[in-house]
């Protein structure tokens with residue numbers, strides 16, 4: 001291999017190129033791909049840049065070096081990352097508090113960045129050439145996504161109407177919010193939405209069973225687009241690079257972040273951005289009642305557990321997969337504790353924080369963002385006063401209107417992109433939670 005090498009966190013799989021790591025998603029030993037050596041970036045080369053695609057060219061250049069995708073990095077970044085991600089000052093707060101708004105994409109949550117970047121990468125890897133292997137002759141790639149909410153919509157939006165790929169979304173009947181369901185079912189064309197008579201765990205099990213079923217994989221080429229794919233993580237480091245440079249420009253100080261966390265993909269991207277050299281101070285993880293990570297940092301015992309349903313449902317994760325990347329980067333617990341801290345917020349406090357910050361600051365948070373706002377308020381007063389803090393706003397509150405509106409006593413404005421999706425008709429198939437039913441729906 002000539003370019004950067006990517007290795008598994010479990011060290012039991014051969015090193016691969018970036019393209020291969022993106023195409024595979026999971027390493028064959030069950031681990032997650034990470035660069036063998038974190039490339040070096042000169043953050044000074046990004047000074048003065050404000051557009052994310054321009055920052056991406058520099059911040060991600062080392063990851064793409066020597067790869068088949070390297071010549072396309074600029075194009076990929078232009079197509080995927082030309083979205084606003086402003087640091088908006090919380091003006092009513094006397095301390096230097098900002099919100100990094102990551103909800104200006106087509107499905108109004110940060111997952112748009114990763115899904116769009118992955119789609120652009122995969123499109124170039126699938127490139128229009130005649131099938132070269134038996135596997136490729138089996139027709140378009142089928143991306144299977146089990147979703148409990150935001151991922152399915154972001155992936156559908158990113159891959160919609162791309163002729164080389166089909167997206168099959170599995171979501172649990174009655175367990176996603178009405179507006180989330182709308183975003184999972186409004187696409188048509190190459191997107192198939194399956195409403196599964198079961199739980200999110202059933203959806204995930206079905207996807208896993210399909211991947212290993214010999215019969216199905218003889219007739220379909222399956223791939224996944226879940227958040228462990230390095231093609232979703234890389235673009236997320238770009239908005240932290242951009243945000244931290246902007247804060248440094250505006251205040252003269254490093255930005256510290258409070259990040260709503262579930263699978264830790266978003267938070268890990270911030271850790272990478274700091275390790276690459278961008279001006280980032282503290283990184284604090286805000287979890288909901290799923291306390292696996294805060295408990296681990298406190299006790300040193302890694303105890304994954306079944307997830308608990310909360311108001312911040314996109315963070316209902318009991319066994320966060322990207323922890324494996326964090327521990328690969330900082331194997332010593334003491335080092336890890338120096339790099340990140342974490343806290344947990346229960347549903348009653350999420351509700352309280354949504355109301356409180358609306359009254360105090362006039363800010364409308366989604367339930368996920370509210371966990372981060374709460375953890376920010378728990379910081380010592382001098383820390384909040386003496387350095388700029390950024391609460392990462394991972395979704396637009398209007399996506400969760402049935403939770404937020406009764407708390408604020410008002411109807412939320414709906415961003416244009418979301419409003420457009422809400423008008424489209426819903427199309428879905430009802431399936432029972434069995435592999436047979438999934439196989440029939442794939443035909």
Ligand SMILES: *Cc1c(COP(=O)(O)O)cnc(C)c1O
Pocket residue numbers: 109110111150151227260261262263264265266267314315368369394395
């Ligand atoms: C997915 C999601 C999260 C959690 O992000 P991770 O990368 O899984 O930690 C937080 N907020 C929202 C709105 C999400 O959709």
